[in-house]
Amino acid sequence: MEELIRCRGLSKRYGKVLGLEDLSLSIPAGKIVGILGPNGSGKTTLIKMLCGLLVPEAGEVLIDGKPVGTESKAVVSYLPERPYFSDAMRISEVVDFFEEFYGDFRRETAERMLQTLGLDFDKKISALSKGNREKVQLVLVMSREAKVYLLDEPMGGVDPAARDFILKTILTNYNEDASVLISTHLISDVENVLDDVIFIKQGRLALYKSVDEIRMEKNKSVDALFREVFAC
């Protein structure tokens, strides 16, 4: 089976500081994968390379067999850690924007989810609470029928109910032709939802196993293993 995401020898340095070093991995379709590591470990660097925000100094990335570029961006749905919509736009305008630029955007899905959240389409983004803003972004990103979903810290600073909503949305949108990559350091929240986990330590791939394997082999949760591996 052709791997959906293929990274070979990815490297990037920020002067003396290491971003990524010779990272290689292959992720098949139909998986929900956790990219775990402490802040500054290289998770965000990896994700930026997958969505085309960063060009590696060495190595290559193939998404669905194609190198990162306009074509791959059309099948990758990226949710950054920070808000990326202009404050001045209304929710309806943001929905229009996604529909305009992404052929795989499902308007009805987005509208349905936004209505469930009780959000007024005429409201400006600036008028929303931080939590609602993040939910809107998530709804739009998950309403695309993409092949790769990259969620960078989707649950940071969000209340438990919102976290449940996020996980439920991810599960509901699950599709065996697509894969979801979740980068996070809040592992216990997501563990049940993950197929596999990737540990990134100091820019290198430290581990790539399925959650079941970890629990069976080590008799502990991924969260516990993580604390061990990354103990200071």
Added chain:
Amino acid sequence: MGWKFSDDVPLYQQIMDGIKQRIATGDWAPGQKLPSVRELAVEAGVNPNTMQKALAELEREGLLYAKRTAGRFVAERDEITEGLQEEMLQSYVKEFLDNMESLGYSLKDAAALLQRMSQQEERKGE
């Protein structure tokens, strides 16, 4: 009808146990049609692949069966499902006795304790 999971045992095993419990208690009736894998996964808050794995195993054990396009169903009442109740009873009792033992109570002590508790219940009823 919530799903509770601990984090050091593989999820698919815990899901299987959860489903067995529901079948044994009659929560999931024999012949009842199951929701789709995805719906079950969302309800339980778990990965659909994990849910699929658990369901496939239960099919193998004969507790569930799949009908081509119609979906998955709980097996009809027969030895397998009835054996399930027996199996669960055994595991509950074993767990109880293991716990008693860790407190220093032998099987006899445990039985005596149960007797006392049963008598207290009866007296309350009077």
Added chain:
Amino acid sequence: MLGKLLKYDLKRQAKLLLAAYLVVGLTAGISAIFRLVNANFEDATGVMNIVSGLTSGMATLAIVVMVAGTLIYTVLYFRKNLFKDEGYLMHTLPVKSWQLYFSKLIAGTLYSYLSILVAIAALCLAFLHIPNLPEIISQALAAGVPEWFFAVTLFILALSMPVCLIQFYVSLVFGYTVRTNTKTPVNKDLMSVISYIVLYMAQQIISLGAILIWALANIGSITDSDLLDSVEMAGTQAATEVFGMFKGIYAITIVLMVFLSVGLSVLSVWRMKKHLDLS
């Protein structure tokens, strides 16, 4: 995709700019009203004169602010949309880097042309005076200004808008794609300003060099031409000689402008594509 980006850029900037044009129109209108009143009613105290002068002054000020403001706003929009948080959205769209750059260039240029048109209209309104263009042109032609002069001057002025924008856009791109050697933050706006200065100086040097070369190449025709004599010549012949000389300089100016702008644009699009690093 370019069309979609352009539509978006135009729409996003429309709100503020159209509001500015409205304000300018209002001040011009007020000035016009006072001028009318001043012209048609006897006023012994002369207050009307002063007020009319003031409102015309305000209108002029508003017009200048509007034109400059349009330019500044367009440049800031470029910076915000491509290099701040919104950049995370824009650079992950399935569009090419050059399309992102080019649509902002077109939108910025269109709005700057619009601001000039609005400025001219507003000035005419504020001072209740429309210059008689055909008459001015025919007078100039009579004095010996060649016909091509007007077209070429207009062309250069029109070109100077996008060229000016490009200077700022390119400086921003270079400033924001500076390679950080450590993970400590570098002030990218400062880098952009430095880029602007460096680019400006570099282009000045190139321009001077080009003109120098041209001058040397034509040194013969300058010295022994009738140019020196034409200083004593009268009227149209002098003009023709002088303008003939300037044809060359004009040509160089246009070629340089286009060449440098295109070159810098290509360089910065490449830079944005390969070295983007949003915080």
